[in-house]
Amino acid sequence: MAAEPSVRELRELVAEFQPNRGHLLPALHKVQDTYGYIPKRAIEVIAKQLRTTPALVYGALSFYSEFRTVPPAKTEIAWCSGPACRLMGGDRIREALEHTLELPLGGHSEDHRYALHLGQCNGTCHEAPQIWVNGKVVGRLTVAEAIRLARRIREEA
Amino acid sequence: MNERLQAIIDGAKRSYEAWLSNGRPKVSVCLDTSSLARGADETLARIREVVEREGIDADVGITGSWGFCWLEPTVTVRTAAGTRTILYGEVTPDRAEEFVRRTLLENGEYPELALGVVEGVSSEGVPPLSEHRFMKGQVRRLMANCGVIDPENIDHYLARGGYEGFARALEMTPEQIIQEVLDSGLGGRGGGGFPTGRKWDFLRNATAEPRYLVCNADEGDPGAWVNRILMEGDPQLIIEGMLIAARATNAREGYIYIRYEYPLAFQRMKKAVEQAYEKGLLGKDIVGSGLDFDLIVFRGAGSYVCGEETGLMSSIDGYRGMPRIKPPFPAQAGLWNKPTNVNNVESYANAPLILRHGAAWWSGVSDAKDKGTKMFTISGAVKQAGCVEIPFGYTVRQLLEQYGGGMRDGSVLKGFQPGGPLSGILPASEIDLPLALDPYRERGMFLGSGGVVFFDQHTSIIDLCTYFVGFAEDESCGRCTTCHGGTQRAVEILRRMAVGGGRESDLDKLEDLTRTLVWSNCLHGQFALTTVKLALRYFRDEFETVIREKRDPAKALPGLIRYVLKNPSAASVEEAAAICPTKAIVETHAGWELDDDLCIRCGACREVAPDAVDVVDRFPARVPDVAAASG
Numbered sequence: 189m190a191a192e193p194s195v196r197e198l199r200e201l202v203a204e205f206q207p208n209r210g211h212l213l214p215a216l217h218k219v220q221d222t223y224g225y226i227p228k229r230a231i232e233v234i235a236k237q238l239r240t241t242p243a244l245v246y247g248a249l250s251f252y253s254e255f256r257t258v259p260p261a262k263t264e265i266a267w268c269s270g271p272a273c274r275l276m277g278g279d280r281i282r283e284a285l286e287h288t289l290e291l292p293l294g295g296h297s298e299d300h301r302y303a304l305h306l307g308q309c310n311g312t313c314h315e316a317p318q319i320w321v322n323g324k325v326v327g328r329l330t331v332a333e334a335i336r337l338a339r340r341i342r343e344e345a
Numbered sequence: 346m347n348e349r350l351q352a353i354i355d356g357a358k359r360s361y362e363a364w365l366s367n368g369r370p371k372v373s374v375c376l377d378t379s380s381l382a383r384g385a386d387e388t389l390a391r392i393r394e395v396v397e398r399e400g401i402d403a404d405v406g407i408t409g410s411w412g413f414c415w416l417e418p419t420v421t422v423r424t425a426a427g428t429r430t431i432l433y434g435e436v437t438p439d440r441a442e443e444f445v446r447r448t449l450l451e452n453g454e455y456p457e458l459a460l461g462v463v464e465g466v467s468s469e470g471v472p473p474l475s476e477h478r479f480m481k482g483q484v485r486r487l488m489a490n491c492g493v494i495d496p497e498n499i500d501h502y503l504a505r506g507g508y509e510g511f512a513r514a515l516e517m518t519p520e521q522i523i524q525e526v527l528d529s530g531l532g533g534r535g536g537g538g539f540p541t542g543r544k545w546d547f548l549r550n551a552t553a554e555p556r557y558l559v560c561n562a563d564e565g566d567p568g569a570w571v572n573r574i575l576m577e578g579d580p581q582l583i584i585e586g587m588l589i590a591a592r593a594t595n596a597r598e599g600y601i602y603i604r605y606e607y608p609l610a611f612q613r614m615k616k617a618v619e620q621a622y623e624k625g626l627l628g629k630d631i632v633g634s635g636l637d638f639d640l641i642v643f644r645g646a647g648s649y650v651c652g653e654e655t656g657l658m659s660s661i662d663g664y665r666g667m668p669r670i671k672p673p674f675p676a677q678a679g680l681w682n683k684p685t686n687v688n689n690v691e692s693y694a695n696a697p698l699i700l701r702h703g704a705a706w707w708s709g710v711s712d713a714k715d716k717g718t719k720m721f722t723i724s725g726a727v728k729q730a731g732c733v734e735i736p737f738g739y740t741v742r743q744l745l746e747q748y749g750g751g752m753r754d755g756s757v758l759k760g761f762q763p764g765g766p767l768s769g770i771l772p773a774s775e776i777d778l779p780l781a782l783d784p785y786r787e788r789g790m791f792l793g794s795g796g797v798v799f800f801d802q803h804t805s806i807i808d809l810c811t812y813f814v815g816f817a818e819d820e821s822c823g824r825c826t827t828c829h830g831g832t833q834r835a836v837e838i839l840r841r842m843a844v845g846g847g848r849e850s851d852l853d854k855l856e857d858l859t860r861t862l863v864w865s866n867c868l869h870g871q872f873a874l875t876t877v878k879l880a881l882r883y884f885r886d887e888f889e890t891v892i893r894e895k896r897d898p899a900k901a902l903p904g905l906i907r908y909v910l911k912n913p914s915a916a917s918v919e920e921a922a923a924i925c926p927t928k929a930i931v932e933t934h935a936g937w938e939l940d941d942d943l944c945i946r947c948g949a950c951r952e953v954a955p956d957a958v959d960v961v962d963r964f965p966a967r968v969p970d971v972a973a974a975s976g
Contacts, residue, residue: 208681210600210641210643210661210662210663210680211663212663212664213643213644213645213646213660213661213663214643214644216646217644217646238663240663244663244664247664247665248663248664248665249646251648251665251666251667251822252605252645252646252647252648252666253646253647253648254605254646254647255646255647269567269816270567270568271567271568271724271725271762271766271798271812271813272568272724272725272730272798274812275725275726275798275800275801275804276726277948279808279812280946280947280948280949281947283903283945283946283947284926284945284947284949287926287927287945287947288926307606308565308567308604308606308647308649309567309568309606310378310570310573310606310607311378311379311414311568311569311570311573311574311722311724312378312379312382312414313414313568313570313722313724313725313730314379314382314383314414314415314417314724314729314730314731315382315383316724316730318382325381325382327382330949330952331947331948331949331952332924332949332952332953335924335926335947335949336924
């Protein structure tokens with residue numbers, strides 16, 4: 189795993205953002221797009237840049253489910269929580285994934301090889317029930333297929 | 346018309362016409378989130394590869410979606426002379442080579458995959474697209490460009506009537522524009538139905554400066570993707586709508602707030618905004634009219650409650666996306682406490698049509714009380730998940746049977762949910778309700794922003810309630826105790842019911858909660874238990890069965906069912922044992938056994954060994970008192 193970026197590097201990254209201009213979310217997105225997550229250090233750097241407090245920055249970032257403070261795993265599995273998927277057996281797929289990967293939703297393996305997330309419906313309901321593996325849809329899934337896929341990920345990731 | 350705008354439009358028309366008449370056939374792959382899920386990017390790459398390899402002189406490009414989501418990837422092919430354009434479905438990557446060969450190298454058509462002729466002469470093998478069952482009765486106004494133009498090329502939009510509505514708005518006073526929108530009868534498309542013209546008038550009459558426009562593209566209702574179809578298929582339409590609103594309200598700055606889960610819509614809107622700036626259609630003194638308008642595409646970060654307008658503004662402001670108390674309304678104190686107007690994507694998108702064609706044309710689409718067309722997405726246990734645009738007033742049955750293709754094989758309609766997790770569910774007996782605002786209001790729910798989800802006999806109402814209330818609980822901002830505490834309490838009761846711990850008093854408790862939550866500050870809390878309220882009204886017997894008999898008629902609640910080996914000696918049992926993620930199927934000296942303590946009810950064993958595994962009620966049957974009493 190790469191070391192946390194330096195304060196100087198982070199300062200340069202968010203230098204374009206200004207206070208009171210609605211720049212907090214864009215700044216957090218830029219950091220996450222760059223490193224895949226928001227390093228702890230970035231919170232203080234952003235707070236300084238936007239002339240606010242780390243508490244307000246952390247307060248905002250912790251409100252939104254897609255900001256993450258841990259680096260992404262090599263294989264990210266997102267389970268679609270949408271209604272169409274639910275009606276087609278999505279919840280049983282979640283149970284099976286959690287047990288096969290031995291992870292709760294929102295968890296990651298200790299070595300950061302794989303992680304399991306809750307994903308929100310994006311309207312690809314013709315693929316229900318589905319999961320996304322590193323952003324790629326694996327749809328029209330059966331529970332058995334989900335288990336086989338999760339086993340392969342555990343072995344290979 | 347404003348001369349500079351006229352010149353921009355004329356220029357775009359020339360370049361579009363030149364492209365259309367360049368003598369090359371045109372292959373356009375629908376590239377949107379739905380088609381990408383079916384490998385459209387690969388289809389596009391393969392088509393490009395084959396075209397290049399074979400040295401075919403053809404233009405390969407992209408479009409947005411026609412709404413045939415279940416048949417993605419869709420591809421249109423226009424002949425070299427422009428005599429005929431055919432739409433094809435299910436052009437999967439493995440079919441790309443054959444597709445290019447048949448459509449570009451041989452006789453020019455591939456009837457097996459053809460959905461219809463978009464333009465030009467139809468043949469026996471390929472009838473007109475308008476005769477396709479999915480297209481009949483649709484009125485494509487908002488979606489007129491979806492699937493037709495390249496959404497990443499502003500010239501395509503400009504050449505097909507784009508910015509003509511804005512041109513007309515430039516010749517009108519703000520009062521006249523608002524009057525036109527009022528005359529049209531356009532109601533807010535986010536679900537509220539509040540007259541858009543009146544909202545604009547509030548902002549126009551605001552006293553403070555500067556003032557802001559916000560486009561709510563945080564389409565968070567799971568099962569709804571109408572805004573995504575528009576943003577990915579025709580983004581300029583939304584920008585033009587906001588420009589018209591800016592002209593009518595004297596707003597100088599606008600935000601389009603797009604949910605995190607729509608990365609492609611975000612990219613497309615950003616690109617569209619950049620192109621509008623390049624053409625001089627955004628920025629300072631737009632086309633010399635004196636109008637200044639800057640537009641910022643803003644990306645959410647995963648929060649449903651940011652779809653509530655004050656939550657959305659808190660989010661842009663850089664805070665937790667918590668809704669606040671109204672009044673003051675956004676028109677008085679919105680973004681940075683300045684006057685702000687918030688409309689849904691589809692509301693803004695209608696403005697160019699109203700201004701271009703006039704209010705009378707726009708509202709004349711049907712006799713329904715609710716004016717104009719509305720986009721709907723269909724999903725759930727249906728054959729065809731897709732997106733349609735129809736006038737208000739069609740029935741839910743038509744949506745399901747004609748556009749959704751009916752229920753999947755083996756599925757019987759049990760009920761449906763219009764309008765997202767806060768709206769509530771209705772039973773199959775209400776299938777003939779029209780798609781209009783009033784019938785749902787009368788039932789204490791709302792039609793919502795366009796998503797309609799159909800569920801079948803395998804769905805447990807208690808599970809559905811747990812799911813929707815659980816969603817509302819997860820997404821509650823935490824401000825009101827009624828909401829965060831009330832949803833939590835409701836979920837606790839529902840979960841207890843789902844494992845056989847239901848009590849007679851639970852139904853009263855749940856009803857009590859539905860009455861309490863309406864005192865929450867924002868719509869999120871106020872409507873969080875609508876599903877429960879309506880479920881208790883329409884599916885009460887199912888609650889009673891679950892409570893009294895500890896039995897789930899849908900055989901879906903994990904706590905009320907058991908997986909058993911009905912045929913332990915079947916050959917397939919070994920496979921069932923192998924797939925089980927908890928190793929609950931074990932071989933003992935007495936043969937194969939299923940250990941109920943280890944079983945997590947995922948059902949994988951039954952999928953691989955349907956002849957060996959069965960689902961039974963967890964608790965032994967009891968003769969319920971009610972059944973005895975009622976005979």
